[in-house]
Amino acid sequence: MSIQVWTWILVGITFSLYIGIAIWSRAASTKDFYVAGGGVSPLANGLATAADWMSAASFISMAGIISFMGYDGSVYLMGWTGGYVLLALLLAPYLRKFGKFTVTDFIGDRYYSNTARSVAVFCALLISFTYVAGQMRGVGLVFSRFLEVNINTGVVIGMIIVLFYAVLGGMKGITYTQVAQYCVLIFAFMVPAIFISIQMTGNVFPQVGFGGMDENGVYLLEKLDKLHTELGFAEYTSGSKTKLDVFFITVSLMVGTAGLPHVIVRFFTVKKVSDARKSAGWALLFIAILYTTAPAIAVFSRVNLIETVQNKEYKQLPEWFANWERTGLITFTDKNADGKVQYLANAKKNELKVDRDIMVLANPEIAKLPNWVVALVAAGGLAAALSTAAGLLLVISASVSHDLIKKMINPNISEKGELIAARVSSVVAVCIAGYFGINPPDFVAATVALAFGLAAASFFPAIVLGIFSKRTNKEGVVSGMLVGILLMLFYMTKFKFGWFGGGTKEDWWLGISPEGFGTVAMLVNMVISLVVSRLTVAPPEEVQELVENIRIPSNAGNAHQH
Amino acid sequence: MLEQDKKRYWKQNLKYVGVLLSIWFLVSFVFGILLVDELNTIQIGGFKLGFWFAQQGAIYVFVIIIFVYVYLMNKLDKKFHCNE
Secondary structure, three states, rough: OOOOHHHHHHHHHHHHHHHHHHHHHHHHOOHHHHHHHEEHHHHHHHHHHHHHOOOHHHHHHHHHHHHHHHHHHHHHHHHHHHHHHHHHHHHHHHHHHOOOOHHHHHHHHHOOOOOHHHHHHHHHHHHHHHHHHHHHHHHHHHEEEEEOOOOHHHHHHHHHHHHHHHHHHHHHHHHHHOOOHHHHHHHHHHHHHHHHHHHHHHOOOOOOOOOEEOOOOEEEEHHHHHHHHHHHOOOOOOOOOHHHHHHHHHHHHHHHOOOOOOHHHHHHHOHHHHHHHHHHHHHHHHHHHHHHHHHHHHHHHHHHHHHOOOOOOOOOOOOOHHHHHHHEEEEEEEOOOEEOOOOOOOOOOOOOEEOHHHHHHHHHHHOOOHHHHHHHHHHHHHHHHHHHHHHHHHHHHHHHHHHHHHHHHOOOOOOOOHHHHHHHHHHHHHHHHHHHHHHHOOOHHHHHHHHHHHHHHHHHHHHHHHHHHHOOOOOHHHHHHHHHHHHHHHHHHHHHHOOOOOOOOOHHHHHHOOHHHHHHHHHHHHHHHHHHHHHHHOHHHHHHHHHHHHHOOOOOOHHHHH | HHHHHHHHHHHHHHHHHHHHHHHHHHHHHHHHHHHHHOOOOOOOOEEEHHHHHHHHHHHHHHHOOOOOOHHHHHHHHHOOOOOO
């Protein structure tokens, strides 16, 4: 059977599965809709969190980015996993004990202020919208390449599926579809990786395999370093970013991860505090399976790509090359007219352009794996994009219906009214996300980095100080968050979009890239929050009690009842 | 729970968090970034050690850290009778 038939079959089966789960787990109350009734088991929540977290970027783009960046790609590997340690140790258990519906709830109640609440709603919406646009684009990309439908049709199909289970089931529907989506995506990611690892190194485990030898007894990484040096690229295992910048980017991604509302809110869905800790562990374990395999895929596909195309006759190249050329993601211009492909670091002589995003999708074809494996990767990419999109849409709809309408505009709204508002706002959010998927703003890549920077500069310090420093008050946190966000926005727009006079790499403050600047903004936020808090009046008695209370798992008041 | 028990519980928790976050910092920022060149002179199998920590080792240690914290805190909760 052809790749296309296999893809239709696998995508058809997985999509019906998601819809089936959505019908089975409809939400009946706002508690169902926002936090899945608060009764999700730690294991299921771990699976759902892993799917929620691993987006089209993790599944489709990450291995490709590492493949082109080598050691420098480590910032994503460490940054997007290390944040879970912060989540488990500094945030998740306490927020679960606090026990409301959204991250904004915590900021609003802990800092007893609607100003703080509004700033938090603004950040949550900004972060989630920038993120969701990228997911819809990922859906479109997979559809257009594997099912040969128009990218826009692909985005619309994806919208309808997400609409179905996010609107009907809320968090409850999302949780259980995410569990299924994790299984689909990890299977789809691992099968080709294992196949290729066996093919190239004879080792079943890709994590070990990429440190192994090829059939000639040469270590794969050594071979790659040599190939890179020959072609004029930086050595694969050394990279070219400065140490300081790698450090700052990694901190920013870790802290940003721990501050992303759609990740944090997953920990509101478990029964008790100890479950929140446990499910953070499960989540990271499930994420680590993909994240430790990705650098192996990066090495395999890099070696494969260079060996397949470098100095080969253009006419003799395998079929996948032409397939991807048609999508415009691979381009070849025969500059020296010798009919052969020269892939070099020197931009003037280089004849081949390969989009990073196709490395994972094209990998099974490059390694000549059977058609069903290629189709499986398509289904996995869709699962990754849809699960993350759904999680983000929930944050958006809860921000509107719960944080804005229920908590600020109309506190007297009935539960039924709030549920309707939640569903309507998720429909609107899906449409906006779809619009961005069809007409992607050019700055999508830049804004995803911005989303992490913003989360690092706003939510993370506000939440951590809210738990660990009783003295932090609303004056401190509001000024800290505002300065943090504005500083981040300023630096990002200055160096990414050329506002405020723009600037180049040489003008970066202390050589810190916009991606790494989240760390600076976070530190500034913390210092301002702490200083301003100490110069103004202490938080009221009941807020200090709230902080005492969330630090201890069980309700201390229950102790004398039995 | 008594006031002083609450304080002791919280202090012990902070101690665990402090120690575990130091390990978190060590394997990623120190081994994977700051000392990467020094560690890269050591080769284990096909891996340079610093590169391995940055792309593999740190992640394994992260997972272990969380499960150790889960274990320690469950024990602490039991000791102070505040497990739910």
